[in-house]
Amino acid sequence: MSRPAPRPGLRDIDYYMVGIAKLPGFDRVFKLSSNESPLGASPRALEAAGKVLENMHRYPEVDMERLQEALAVRFGLEPGRIAFGAGSDDLLARLVQTYAGPGDEVIHSAHAYMQFPIYAATAGAHPVAAPDDDFRHSVDGILGCVTDRTKVVIVANPDNPSGTHLSGAEVRRLRDKLPAGVLLIVDAAYEEYAAANDYESGTALVAERDDVVVTRTFSKVFGLAGLRVGWCYAPPEVIDLLNRTGPSFPVNLVAKAAGLAALADRAHMEAVLAHNAKWLRRFSDALRDMGLVVYPSQTNFVLVRFPGSDGTSALAADRALQSQGIIARRFAVPDFEDKLRFTMGLDDEMEAAIAALGQFMSGNRG
Template sequence: AIHPYIPGRSTADDGRKVVKLSSNENPLGTSPAAVAAFAGAGTSLERYPDAGATALREAIGAAHGIDPARIIYGTGSDEILHLVASAYAGVGDEIIHVRYGFAVYEIATRRVGATPVVVDDRDYATDVDAILAAVTDRTTIVYVANPNNPTGTFTAKDEIARLHAGLPGHVLLVLDQAYAEYLAPEDDDGGLALAETAANVLVTRTFSKIHGLAAERIGWGYASAAVIEALHRVRGPFNVTIAGQAAAVAAVGDTGFVASTRAHNDRWRDWFVGEMGALGNAGLRCVPSQANFVLVLFEGQLTAETAYKGLMDAGYIVRWLPGQGLAQGLRITIGTEEETRGVVAALRTLVERAG
């Protein structure tokens, strides 16, 4: 049977352990400093939060060497992706995203009545030339996730610079860096530096992934003063909670937690990819990932759909995305050591069963 995931539940109806590897959350949890800040924040629940998220913007600004006045904050970075569509697109406008991209781009586009323009990938990676070729005078926004979800692929700094240089000034480039903290420092795509000087670049980040604060729904973005002002005009007031702001400030300060999560991810992603390589003769293939998940393609006897259902029956929830044209793959989040070893063992059993 397929079990719906219920937050906070760790066992299925029949008592089996449920392992959730489907939303790219941090398997190591949350920084203890952030948990303590969260717990200590609820002393006056009758008061609204700081509508300007001042402490949070200052903490982010100091950590990244960027101007706090040019930081927008949202109920998850999802909200910011929606705000940008509300501020810059409407009926008759076109918004570009890649074929295997983050699902919110199309939702945000349709929500404001704009037209999604979907461009082909290059073997699952973002194809800068295809994006540039799709630009028309009706294009107002290009959404690019880097690393990309659900593929995990990374577009290097020179390619991002080439993309930006090729866009007309009236097109806003939204660089969604939800997984940026998983990159090696030398793999910075240059987004924040670009947003520092370019009028038409918005970088978005989240506390939901490496910082382990998905429950609190906090994201932020950085852009020119004019873009930030436009986003504030469509932002609801008090959109980030008191406890969430406090936890996020503490999370920014816990660089050790971020570094150890990244090291864990590097180690177990490498191990996972190696194990999948050993199943290569059964038609399993990993798309190269720089994020905390791997897209595994099923090109042999065992189909992604059968693997998805088999993993679910074994207690592993992963992501199968037929609705996004990705019926051939499963996106699997890198979990704890035990979870990662477990999902690999379950996959191996399914491969053997498929013959």
């Protein structure tokens, strides 16, 4: 008997590898692998989440107006241009699926967020990996890949795993040079961390044009990764399509309440940003002093390149770190074999990581 057949190509999609969270023999691990917030969620978000639990037998209210309003006030946006998803991953997948299908092409940078080609292939479209510039998006590299089949271009800004960013001027140049009719998706999951003077929120472009969408999330600086709530800022037609085609209740009851409270707690967010800026600088400086290459980051993590000779490979470093209970992120794909990514953690976690890497580098240099 023949089994029901999925759409062609779906079985060929590679799994997205999430970061590991446990190590045998360690009760407490130092998890620097998933770009989560080390300071956790705001106490106000925890309290708000607790309060709505008694209603968990009810569907969440359909209207998301309070959260829309709160985001609009916080970031100076129009509430009607905001839609929600179960994490920004959910929105990214739905956006790609809405604008690209079989026979279409979706362009992403070669070393960008590794979910992008998965979303394209899931939609039945062809993912096209554009050449980048030493792990940083290249506008010309992307433009060089455009064909008449291109439907979507998707750029994470700042990017993951590299942590690098494109200036506002470069994003605008990309949009201006893309053909009309191509949707530009700017995935700004790490936007709140971006401190570079030339970084510009993509939301300004959304206000000016009808062919740009920006996705954002409560998972990173707001510390709600486990609740899964993301949002996007988009032209009215895109919002309408997302609302027509999405699930009835994209955001759960607890996520909605916690999101609202997290947004209101500015002090918590400022503390998270200050902690991150401190460790981004200290950790990057310490690793550079050890002779490691640290990619410039506008996020809450850094990508680090290991020399690879005399035993100082990324794999060996990863093993040495894990033997001390420290989990970095290794991507077992060819261009990342000499690299590890480290999320900024708590003070003791970062101190331990610097000490362990120092030992590893000096031990292997003899």
